[in-house]
Amino acid sequence: MIPTLVHYMLKHLQASKNCCSDSAKQNVVAETHGSIMAIGINRPEARNAVNQETAQQLLETFTSFEKDPSLTAAVFHGIGGNFCSGYDLKELAHQRTSIKLEQDVTKGPGPMGPSRMQFSKPVIAAVSGYAVAGGLELSLLADLRVMEQSAIIGVFCRRFGVPLIDGGTVRLPHLIGLSRALDLILTGRPVSAQEALAFGIANRVVPDGQAFQHAMELAEQISTFPQQCLRADRLSAYHSTFDASSFSEAMQFEFDHSKHVILKEAVPGANKFSSGTGRGGAFS
Numbered sequence: 001m002i003p004t005l006v007h008y009m010l011k012h013l014q015a016s017k018n019c020c021s022d023s024a025k026q027n028v029v030a031e032t033h034g035s036i037m038a039i040g041i042n043r044p045e046a047r048n049a050v051n052q053e054t055a056q057q058l059l060e061t062f063t064s065f066e067k068d069p070s071l072t073a074a075v076f077h078g079i080g081g082n083f084c085s086g087y088d089l090k091e092l093a094h095q096r097t098s099i100k101l102e103q104d105v106t107k108g109p110g111p112m113g114p115s116r117m118q119f120s121k122p123v124i125a126a127v128s129g130y131a132v133a134g135g136l137e138l139s140l141l142a143d144l145r146v147m148e149q150s151a152i153i154g155v156f157c158r159r160f161g162v163p164l165i166d167g168g169t170v171r172l173p174h175l176i177g178l179s180r181a182l183d184l185i186l187t188g189r190p191v192s193a194q195e196a197l198a199f200g201i202a203n204r205v206v207p208d209g210q211a212f213q214h215a216m217e218l219a220e221q222i223s224t225f226p227q228q229c230l231r232a233d234r235l236s237a238y239h240s241t242f243d244a245s246s247f248s249e250a251m252q253f254e255f256d257h258s259k260h261v262i263l264k265e266a267v268p269g270a271n272k273f274s275s276g277t278g279r280g281g282a283f284s
Helices: 003-017 052-067 089-094 134-139 156-160 168-176 178-187 193-199 211-223 227-242 247-256 259-274
Strands: 028-033 036-041 073-078 123-127 130-132 144-148 152-154 204-206
Touching: 028 052, 036 052, 036 211, 073 134, 073 211, 123 134, 123 211, 130 134, 134 152, 134 168, 144 193, 144 211, 156 178, 168 178, 193 204, 204 211, 227 247, 227 259
Parallel strands: 036 073, 073 123, 123 144, 130 152, 144 204
Antiparallel strands: 028 036
């Protein structure tokens, strides 16, 4: 574990202990470690449920990440033992007349904040505790999810008549298939980390307390690769999944958005290989 990561974890562990007495605390804590931004929801007293203030802070933080050319990846996590328990239903109950939702999804944020965003760079979710209802939807923003052994995901809002309006019914079927997605959406049942791994929601399952560390290490590894090539391949994968009108159109998109990388990164990479770098599958 890198020293800056140790410092970060100790600092925010202490912050989470003092959260209830600190009225000036930030609901979203963001710190950069080299080219990686760690974005943490900081409402442990509410299992990191997202209220309007938190949603706005998440939106601003992810917008800052997206616009910063020096950043290569983000690690999205929850401080204090849970990723996110969804939208703050206590706020919804008491402020139902003052909550305004942007109905045109192309013009404004979702209720959870950044849920309607599409990123040009990788985002990795470090999931501990509960990632349920809107929290599950936020985890689906990420390209990859690292889950702790005891973590639980699920559409818990099913019990209270709260719909998935932060992308859950869009991203989940694309990620794991319609049948499995409907299993979660219709039943609202809790899903363990191991079942989430089998379904394809989780990409890694790690011991409790280690999701953030593993997610940071994964982000660091991804960030060492030639970035234009990585982002072109990532973009094409998303396009073929969500936007392509046909196989041939998806193939054309792939070529058109990758050809500029050949001279900039592929030829220098081929020269490195010719000189012996990376032989035998070495990543160092």
